[in-house]
Amino acid sequence: MNSFLKSLFRLFMTLLAAPLIVIYWLLRPVSRADQLFAGFSQLLSLVPGLSGSYLRVAFYRFTMGACSRDLYIGFGTLFSQQPTELGSGCYIGPQCNIGLCTIEKNCLLGSGVHILSGRNQHRFDGSDTPIRLQGGVFTRVTVGENSWIGNGAIVMANIGSRCVVGAGAVVTRDVPPGSVVVGNPARVVDAGGEPR
Numbered sequence: 795m796n797s798f799l800k801s802l803f804r805l806f807m808t809l810l811a812a813p814l815i816v817i818y819w820l821l822r823p824v825s826r827a828d829q830l831f832a833g834f835s836q837l838l839s840l841v842p843g844l845s846g847s848y849l850r851v852a853f854y855r856f857t858m859g860a861c862s863r864d865l866y867i868g869f870g871t872l873f874s875q876q877p878t879e880l881g882s883g884c885y886i887g888p889q890c891n892i893g894l895c896t897i898e899k900n901c902l903l904g905s906g907v908h909i910l911s912g913r914n915q916h917r918f919d920g921s922d923t924p925i926r927l928q929g930g931v932f933t934r935v936t937v938g939e940n941s942w943i944g945n946g947a948i949v950m951a952n953i954g955s956r957c958v959v960g961a962g963a964v965v966t967r968d969v970p971p972g973s974v975v976v977g978n979p980a981r982v983v984d985a986g987g988e989p990r
Contacts, residue, residue: 803848804863811852818857831876839870875911895935904945909935913950
């Protein structure tokens with residue numbers, strides 16, 4: 795598809811998304827922002843195919859913290875936090891679950907990747923209080939430019955630029971730029987050409 799046709803299709807999808815965008819902004823003053831945003835995300839995640847991706851991007855460009863127009867968001871992908879930021883050229887595979895994060899440009903996320911809002915979303919200090927009532931802290935996780943996260947990985951910490959996160963890895967600590975990490979918990983197996 796040449797750039798003119800892509801631009802025309804983006805415009806069409808923006809017009810198609812416009813009623814949802816208007817409803818979202820009308821409901822926002824009387825709703826909890828992240829719950830409202832997550833609800834719309836769940837609805838939009840169900841639209842299949844390339845058209846679904848264009849529709850999701852059109853909606854998120856007007857509702858998310860930042861969303862580039864030239865990225866792909868796969869079927870079934872859910873976003874839970876409105877301040878999330880998505881850079882240009884990204885590919886977000888199907889059935890991902892994305893919390894509070896910044897995904898910088900040219901990143902690839904395989905299917906079923908989970909990016910949590912940090913490592914401290916839930917506390918479990920007191921045994922007398924149910925975990926769901928103990929609260930927690932959401933922190934922004936950053937995925938650095940030109941990084942690739944394999945299928946089914948769980949990310950709870952920052953990933954530097956030009957990194958590769960192996961399929962199924964569980965990232966609990968910050969990953970230095972240029973690293974390859976694998977395993978649970980994820981460990982560095984290549985730090986820019988030097989195996990560890």
